[in-house]
């Protein structure tokens with residue numbers, strides 16, 4: 001299976017601050033890849049490059065085989081994103097938010113209506129389509145954002161610290177839902193987090209620290225005998 005995302009030697013600076021230094025990683029065509037790093041590691045900067053909020057001026061980014069710089073429309077069409085900050089219009093209903101997103105992707109209205117129902121059912125929000133986003137709980141809003149991000153059937157879903165600000169129960173639900181979607185939709189996931197307990201032994205794991213990829217492998221390989229917490233501490237000098 002082709003890689004869902006390939007990052008090859010990507011760097012990015014904000015003036016004198018080198019936010020990403022020669023970053024390379026691959027997200028396989030299916031499954032859960034965790035991008036683990038403490039605050040300031042460069043996770044959001046990397047997501048901003050993948051989504052073209054910033055231009056990548058060095059290295060290559062490929063989404064589902066499409067070069068982001070040369071074939072941006074094709075690449076972005078294969079990408080679904082849940083940003084760290086809330087990104088839905090709180091005064092509109094869930095359905096209106098999703099319909100707007102579907103129209104941006106050129107999905108015909110009738111097809112979009114069916115797809116919205118299907119995705120809301122998958123994230124456990126059936127019956128909430130007509131509710132204003134502002135009336136939903138934080139966890140429900142995140143789930144609606146996941147449904148929105150999947151409306152155009154992307155190959156890869158990026159989630160940037162998707163559980164920040166949620167209570168323990170909602171955090172677990174959002175994470176479990178995301179893992180279920182991999183099995184149901186065959187989508188592949190890049191999950192950026194600073195929380196080690198969100199990572200499972202079989203997950204692919206990339207450790208990003210101060211803009212550099214320190215390790216890539218399965219969580220089990222990286223953890224070794226000492227466990228992931230100690231391995232992270234040994235690698236970075238800080239605890240996640």
Ligand SMILES: Nc1ncnc2c1ncn2[C@@H]1O[C@H](COP(=O)(O)OP(=O)(O)OP(=O)(O)O)[C@@H](O)[C@H]1O
Nearest residue numbers: 014017018019037038039040041042043044045046
């Ligand atoms: N717009 C910006 N201007 C200047 N420096 C920035 C900007 N955005 C990020 N940085 C710097 O780049 C580095 C990486 O930040 P980034 O936000 O990508 O990290 P992060 O891993 O996503 O952390 P967090 O979880 O806190 O957002 C940090 O040193 C940060 O201060």
